[in-house]
Amino acid sequence: MGFDLPISLCMIVKNEEAFLDTALKSVKDVFGLDDMVVVDTGSTDKTVKIAEGYGARIFNFTWISDFSAARNFSASKAKHEWILYLDADEEIKSAQIDKLCLFMESADESAVGALKMIAHPGNTSSDWTRFYNRTRHKLEGTIHEQIVPIGDNGKKIVSIPIVAVHYGYAPEVKKLKGKFERNSSMLKEALEKQPGDPYLLAQLGKCYYVNGEDLNTACEYFEKALAADEDYRLEYVYITVEQYGYALLNTDQYEKALKHINKYANFYAADKPEFRFLMAHVCQNNGLFQDAVDLYESCIGADMIDTEGITSYLSQYNIGVILECVGMLEEAVTMYKNCGNYEPAKSRLAEISALK
Numbered sequence: 001m002g003f004d005l006p007i008s009l010c011m012i013v014k015n016e017e018a019f020l021d022t023a024l025k026s027v028k029d030v031f032g033l034d035d036m037v038v039v040d041t042g043s044t045d046k047t048v049k050i051a052e053g054y055g056a057r058i059f060n061f062t063w064i065s066d067f068s069a070a071r072n073f074s075a076s077k078a079k080h081e082w083i084l085y086l087d088a089d090e091e092i093k094s095a096q097i098d099k100l101c102l103f104m105e106s107a108d109e110s111a112v113g114a115l116k117m118i119a120h121p122g123n124t125s126s127d128w129t130r131f132y133n134r135t136r137h138k139l140e141g142t143i144h145e146q147i148v149p150i151g152d153n154g155k156k157i158v159s160i161p162i163v164a165v166h167y168g169y170a171p172e173v174k175k176l177k178g179k180f181e182r183n184s185s186m187l188k189e190a191l192e193k194q195p196g197d198p199y200l201l202a203q204l205g206k207c208y209y210v211n212g213e214d215l216n217t218a219c220e221y222f223e224k225a226l227a228a229d230e231d232y233r234l235e236y237v238y239i240t241v242e243q244y245g246y247a248l249l250n251t252d253q254y255e256k257a258l259k260h261i262n263k264y265a266n267f268y269a270a271d272k273p274e275f276r277f278l279m280a281h282v283c284q285n286n287g288l289f290q291d292a293v294d295l296y297e298s299c300i301g302a303d304m305i306d307t308e309g310i311t312s313y314l315s316q317y318n319i320g321v322i323l324e325c326v327g328m329l330e331e332a333v334t335m336y337k338n339c340g341n342y343e344p345a346k347s348r349l350a351e352i353s354a355l356k
C-alpha cells in the first residue's frame with residue numbers, strides 16, 4: 001500500500017529486535033511511506049538487519065545520553081519536511097490519510113501534530129506530539145524530549161487522526177529494556193543541572209509511577225512539578241495531573257486526591273472524559289457516591305478513543321458497585337449485565353445469584 005505521502009518516519013534504536021518488526025510493519029501497512037530513517041546507536045543484535053528488510057535507511061549515531069540530539073540527527077537525514085517519530089516499542093493502529101493530508105496542507109508555521117497514543121497495559125489513551133515539520137520545529141531535552149519551535153514559529157498542538165499503541169509500559173518490556181534504571185538516572189542527572197525544572201520533575205514522577213514500585217516517591221515528584229508549573233494548557237501538565245491523581249488513590253491518600261482533582265476540575269472536566277472518570281474514582285473512594293455516579297454516567301458514550309472501557313463497561317461496573325453498596329441490588333444487577341464479558345462484573349453477578 002502506498003499513498004505517496006510527503007512524510008518521513010524517524011526512529012532511534014538500539015537492540016530492538018524484539019519490537020522493531022512490529023513497529024515498521026505497522027508503518028508500512030498504514031502509510032506505505034517511501035522514506036524511513038532508522039538511527040542506530042550501537043545495536044549488537046538483529047535490529048539493523050530488520051530495519052534494512054523494510055527498506056529503511058540506516059545511520060549510525062554515537063550515543064551521548066541525549067535523546068533530542070539523536071532525534072534531531074535522524075530528522076536531518078529525512079527526505080521530507082514532515083516527520084513522524086516513533087519508538088521501536090510502538091505500533092501504528094490506524095490513520096485517516098485524507099484528514100492527515102489536509103492537516104499538512106493547511107497547517108501554519110506553529111502547528112504540531114498530536115496523535116492518540118494508547119498505553120499498554122491499561123489501554124488508557126492520551127495525545128502525544130509526534131508529528132512536526134522539521135523546518136519549523138525540532139526536539140529539545142535530553143530525555144522525554146519535547147517538540148519546540150525554531151525561531152519565532154511558535155507551537156500550537158493540533159490533534160491528528162493517527163492512533164498508535166505504546167507497549168513500553170508492559171512489565172516484560174520494562175524488564176527487558178531496563179527503562180526505569182536508565183531513565184531515572186538520566187533525569188536525576190538533568191535535574192542536577194536544572195534544579196526545580198517542572199518538566200524534569202514531572203517526568204521523574206512519571207518514571208516512578210510507570211515503574212509502580214514506589215508510588216510515594218512518584219507523588220513527591222508530581223507535587224513538586226505542579227507547584228512549579230500549573231499551565232494547564234501544556235500536555236505534560238495534564239498527564240502529570242492525571243497520574244498524580246491515580247498515584248494518590250493507589251497510596252490511599254483519598255482526601256488529598258479529592259483536593260487535587262477539585263483544583264483542576266474547571267480546566268479539564270468539561271472536555272476530558274478520562275478526567276471525569278478519575279474524578280468519579282476519587283469521589284467513590286471518598287464516599288461521595290452520588291457525585292461519583294453522576295460523573296461515571298457522564299463518561300458513558302462520551303466521544304473519545306477508549307479501548308479500556310471508560311466510556312462503557314468500566315463506568316457501568318463502578319456504578320454497579322456503588323448501587324450494590326447502598327442496597328440497590330436490582331439496579332446493580334442491571335449495570336453489571338450491561339458490562340458484557342467484563343470478568344469482575346460476571347463475578348459479581350455470579351455471587352449475587354448464589355445468594356438468592
